[in-house]
Amino acid sequence: MVDTGRAAGTGGAVESGEVAWGGRVVEGLRVYRMISAMWIRSTMAYRASFLMTTLGNFTATALDFVAIMLMFSRVDALGGYALPQVAFLYGLSSTAFGLADLLLGSMEKLGRRVRDGTLDTLLVRPAPVLAQMAADQFGLRRLGRITQGVMVLVYGLATVDIDWTPLKLLLMPVMIVSGAGIFGAVFIAGAAFQFVAKDASEVQNAFTYGGTTMLQYPPTVFATELVRGVTFVFPLAFVNWLPATYVLGVPLPLGLPQWVAFLSPLVAVGCGALAGLAWRSGLRTYQSTGN
Numbered sequence: 001m002v003d004t005g006r007a008a009g010t011g012g013a014v015e016s017g018e019v020a021w022g023g024r025v026v027e028g029l030r031v032y033r034m035i036s037a038m039w040i041r042s043t044m045a046y047r048a049s050f051l052m053t054t055l056g057n058f059t060a061t062a063l064d065f066v067a068i069m070l071m072f073s074r075v076d077a078l079g080g081y082a083l084p085q086v087a088f089l090y091g092l093s094s095t096a097f098g099l100a101d102l103l104l105g106s107m108e109k110l111g112r113r114v115r116d117g118t119l120d121t122l123l124v125r126p127a128p129v130l131a132q133m134a135a136d137q138f139g140l141r142r143l144g145r146i147t148q149g150v151m152v153l154v155y156g157l158a159t160v161d162i163d164w165t166p167l168k169l170l171l172m173p174v175m176i177v178s179g180a181g182i183f184g185a186v187f188i189a190g191a192a193f194q195f196v197a198k199d200a201s202e203v204q205n206a207f208t209y210g211g212t213t214m215l216q217y218p219p220t221v222f223a224t225e226l227v228r229g230v231t232f233v234f235p236l237a238f239v240n241w242l243p244a245t246y247v248l249g250v251p252l253p254l255g256l257p258q259w260v261a262f263l264s265p266l267v268a269v270g271c272g273a274l275a276g277l278a279w280r281s282g283l284r285t286y287q288s289t290g291n
Helices: 004-044 047-072 083-116 119-123 129-135 140-159 166-197 201-215 224-233 241-248 258-262 264-285
Strands: none
Touching (some): 004 140, 047 083, 083 119, 083 241, 119 129, 224 241, 241 258
């Protein structure tokens, strides 16, 4: 016979757990929205300063593409890729990273809070620490990077020769959203590492800012071992290299089959889950500077 009471109790526990998890997510989003809105209002109180810092952010990131254009003033192709194709890769990487940087870029400051003990102020508040940390000092000026990335992407799409199909059109927004999710997971995982390292912001930047810079260039200019590493170990290649090469109609790196180009959403979800586990583990091991 089936123990209906136990079965009902187990089902109730699972259901309550799901409701509790969903409630934490909703609460986190609410807190994130409130804190980021506060910082946006603070930023817009000084509109001239906001415009200048946004323009500075736009100009600083635009210099990266200027360097690429200078290279093409001397060569016709870079690793077998013409300028429009490289612009396409650049635009995808910069736009995806810009979105992640806008939403979660403040996570890189966690190490400083751990060192000076100000993280304790977030722990005593009745709100998820991750949401508070992500929205802390929300940098609206980072819209400059996103704008610059979108402009290069539009240029790339306008000049590159692509045999468009419905599947390729569908892959475009999927690439940007999934890429932002992968970079966002890197931001959270890097912040979790700072619970242990205390001063590892530069290590984190090597995988975030360094990662997006690497992805702005074709995979064919890098050593095979590096391409394997960012495909199978640290899957940044799923941000743009793998799906973008399918859209461009060129062979995928490492001779991978074409269906791999559609795995970016699954990789983003997997990276997000692992980053969440790392964050929870790091938060549990945190010890205040007063201990």
